[in-house]
Amino acid sequence: MTGGSGDGGGFGGRALAVFSGKADLGWLRLLRPGFRHCFVALEEAGSWITVDPLAGYTDVAVQPVPAAFDLAGFYRERGFTVVETRRRRRFRPAPLLPATCVEVAKRVLGIASWRVLTPGQLHDFLLKYG
Numbered sequence: 001m002t003g004g005s006g007d008g009g010g011f012g013g014r015a016l017a018v019f020s021g022k023a024d025l026g027w028l029r030l031l032r033p034g035f036r037h038c039f040v041a042l043e044e045a046g047s048w049i050t051v052d053p054l055a056g057y058t059d060v061a062v063q064p065v066p067a068a069f070d071l072a073g074f075y076r077e078r079g080f081t082v083v084e085t086r087r088r089r090r091f092r093p094a095p096l097l098p099a100t101c102v103e104v105a106k107r108v109l110g111i112a113s114w115r116v117l118t119p120g121q122l123h124d125f126l127l128k129y130g
Helices: 026-030 071-077 101-109 119-129
Strands: 014-018 037-044 047-053 056-064 081-086
Touching: 014 101, 014 119, 026 056, 037 081, 037 101, 056 101, 071 081, 081 119, 101 119
Parallel strands: none
Antiparallel strands: 014 037, 014 081, 037 047, 047 056
């Protein structure tokens, strides 16, 4: 079994951080074009699981494709920016910040930086630190 029980399940596994320029909420248009929303996809147990924090709820879904499917390419073909990364173990508590798409993505990926607040900053962080 994997999960938050301290067994480290899923850590080190492949993950995708997916960025979109779409802005359903007006104030999101203040963010960097192309980086107004983000979500993550995790390779787990031979499948891809997406965690997409939306304004009213978080959509968690097992995608109907095998883990070998080029999910990054699929998203890129549809105009998304994708950073291929891995889940990390967090060795310190995550900062107390509002539950935004970025904060949810950071927690799923194991990133505890309080300086990463926007999708664009998350993108840049991942490019710099993998």
